Amino acid sequence: MSEGRSDIVVMKFGGTSVAGAAEVKRAARRIVAAREAGSRVVAVLSARGKTTDELVAQALEISERPDSREMDMLLSTGERISCALCAMAIHDMGHKAISLTGSQAGIVTDSSHTRARIIDVRADRIRDKLGEDRIVLVAGFQGVSTESRDVTTLGRGGSDTTAVALAAALGASVCEIYTDVAGVFSADPRIVPGARKLAMASYEEMLEMSASGAKVLQLRSVEYARNHGVRIHCRSSFEDGPGTLVVAEEEAKKETVEQPFVTAVTHSDGEARVTLTGVRDEPGVAGQIFTALAEAGVNVDVIIQNEPVGGNELADLSFTVDRSDLTTATETIAGLGGVSKGVRTDERIGKVSIVGAGMRSHPGVAAKVFEVLGGEGINIEMISTSPIKISCVISAGRVPDAVQALHRAFDLGANAVRPEDPTGAAHRPTVSG
């Protein structure tokens, strides 16, 4: 997709970027500016500010467990409102616009209401409208199910996926994701004021960052972008200047003289741990547990099993889940009946991760992470690694300290001398182990 750049640009504006009339007009001006600069523009909009939360509240006032098909019918209205209003603003600026629902835009999904997956993008109507010199506004987060022609939604953050899917289908030169932050940072600037805005990140790095707590881009949209080669540009809708480009590793490498081996520190403090004590140590038990959790829609993150020691044949099994899934997780385990002697939970669990494509060729990074956290007196309770990520489960209360210490130790700050700086080698942190 990045070859032979087309003149189509997909721009996506999140809820804060269309929250009030002033924000809608600002988004409209950005869209018009892109059109006037010569691009054909498709803009994907989220629901305004707190609209989705308010609609959810209305549903919960009516029903404790709202029907999911009807939930989708309800929630999909928020993005349509944003698109209609933005189209009005663009008309007033002298351009032709048209808003399309997810269904009208050809976003075809499966029938998994409230968390549907896109299975096809039939963008003919968008192409027709672009051909009529219109700016096309598409309601994000939603589609239409292929079987029953019902309105579906893609789950929270699904508008990013809508934008990336449209960019892929239309062969757009770039998918610009506008939010209230200026890009992807080397750490959360609220915790590390000196965090650096990354000029580039590879899909793989961004996937690990999204999975380990970075909230800028929804995980699924990054996967979709990687699979279809869609270049993402994360940027601020409130300031000008470039944000962070998320591209294939080869393109990211070209731009960097020498790749830093650690790119960012991410964190999450909304996790919970479940520990099953005295789990029957026989084949299939773990499979039974995690299959049941998956079927209940619980995303399990880090897992450790302590092998039985001595004559005892019972093991302990711990795993972490999103804190909002804790009740479902414990209910699911209870429903299995007798897989373990006991169940303990800990809701004060956080996670800190370092991510970087360069870690592949720098095997000592893990040891340095443990050393840094140990030096801060932070106890590492669980560890999970990938070739380009190391995550440590720690006490939620120590997360800010851990993020700051790792950011400093790996020299990731805005004022740090970067590895690509010719003199930078001397400043690179020592890797032990």
Next chain:
Amino acid sequence: MSEGRSDIVVMKFGGTSVAGAAEVKRAARRIVAAREAGSRVVAVLSARGKTTDELVAQALEISERPDSREMDMLLSTGERISCALCAMAIHDMGHKAISLTGSQAGIVTDSSHTRARIIDVRADRIRDKLGEDRIVLVAGFQGVSTESRDVTTLGRGGSDTTAVALAAALGASVCEIYTDVAGVFSADPRIVPGARKLAMASYEEMLEMSASGAKVLQLRSVEYARNHGVRIHCRSSFEDGPGTLVVAEEEAKKETVEQPFVTAVTHSDGEARVTLTGVRDEPGVAGQIFTALAEAGVNVDVIIQNEPVGGNELADLSFTVDRSDLTTATETIAGLGGVSKGVRTDERIGKVSIVGAGMRSHPGVAAKVFEVLGGEGINIEMISTSPIKISCVISAGRVPDAVQALHRAFDLGANAVRPEDPTGAAHRPTVSG
């Protein structure tokens, strides 16, 4: 349609009937009760309470003259929200429901955005869902344009028309319109506390009442019902008991021993009068004026032209319009240039009307109206009649007095002895002239 009564009932709930969670649940209980009583139910819902007004306000914050296609995309969300919420409530009551947008329900319209007309109802999907033993909830007020597949809306009050159109297409036994009033009254009970709830009204009477100020039913929905023979039952969503049945004159007559010759007094105090002085008295001038007004979307109600007297060849032309159309009307007249010497407007204009199918055979009613109003010292400024209606344009400030006097003089009250009462003849008001 009233022959061979089907087991399908269409129920329509207005904005106040779904305003809060409690109201949505109350509507859901009514719907479920009808289903449990053996009917297959299609319910048409309006937007909740002030939702449409709030959406309009959001649009006006963005644009002074919002694009009408986008306005429809925006406004159509309100009814979808109501339907999704009501479906959730019905599910919780143990019944299967499904909400459909106007488009999904097969409401096909022309492309006149914000005031589209229904040109076809393709109710296959509704029939399929009824066949699956589902209660079908349809978003009122909206459809899909046949040419461009865009969301359209039918104009304010359009949900009544949606309900009647579906009742016609499905051959429903009745179309129940639930509102916050108990039915159609012999006068506005806020002005005449002793007003009587009508058990029945003919389509023709209801048309005249809707056209002359009764707000219970939208005019267009009554026309549609008459043209397709749909029986309408106007009733309260907050109390039980029958409301007012609006049916063909033959059916209405069957139920009444002797038809009262006046059925109701209606009024409107939101009118304005435009007087063109010194209009060129030549063929085509009036046509030119009223064609221009029609093209500008101004509904002209009562018209009088004073013929030139003496040697003067210039006439005066007066007409009334809805007060909200006054600016458009005067601008339109000004745009014609030189059709009259001057333009005067009066915004303090009201109208009082009496309506009754029995007036056809009682030619003295008009004289009695003038006598009653004269007796109250109320000046009649313009008059307009039909075979079953007499309207008098009067000062807006005298409207309540006029309504009360006419209601009393024609003996329309709840405690009055009705003509169908065997002893009633003696109580019938004297008809003079």
